[in-house]
Amino acid sequence: MSLILRDLGVARGGRMVVSGLDFSLAPGEAALLRGPNGAGKSTLLRALAGLLPLAAGSATLMGADLAQEPDTVQEQLAYAGHLDAVKPQMTVAENLAFQARLFGAPDAGPALALFGLAALADRPAGACSAGQKRRIGLARLALAARPLWLLDEPTVSLDADAVADFAGMVRAHCAGGGMALVATHIDLGLSEARVLRLEPVSAAVRESADPFLGDAWEDGL
């Protein structure tokens, strides 16, 4: 019932960005994904969310292999990337009601109860501040009954109170048997969380690419 990564490798633009990664997360555990800019944190999260292919190794979630059964794995996780997944023309309540339908939740109540969003319920999301939009994006996690949360810099734009609320949300998720892998550069106050540190793949490995071809960049990612 865990997330298990074995000898995992992920490439970007034809270069290995994450390589030889072994890690596991058990129900009830949170891990902070740390490392310098460019170390591969977003890349790893996107790969685990099924948005990038694995170049090597394996990832299994609750017994399902990501490469063999991607749909089964994706149904067990919720991914929150750098974008807030908020529709600007809809109100805060409508956005969350939409997310509730998407995740099969009966209503948006549990999300509206978070981060002071009830007070913003009738405001068009497009008229919300950056931190308010981020709150909407995170609150939708409460509607997704998914055991694994993959969160990429979730606290960007949040004030100190909202960061504390977010830490409480992760703690409650884990207390209920959930798991969270959270890429962050800041101290979230989750002292019980484990740390998975990524380092940029060594220069020697990078320079093994054909020097005459230059860098290859993926589009639209």
Ligand SMILES: Nc1ncnc2c1ncn2[C@@H]1O[C@H](COP(=O)(O)OP(=O)(O)OP(=O)(O)O)[C@@H](O)[C@H]1O
């Ligand atoms: N679209 C892309 N095409 C090619 N290479 C990419 C692409 N996106 C990212 N990379 C490269 O992959 C490496 C890892 O990037 P990634 O975004 O995963 O790092 P990160 O650890 O999340 O960094 P940060 O802390 O800055 O968010 C970087 O060297 C980056 O240049």
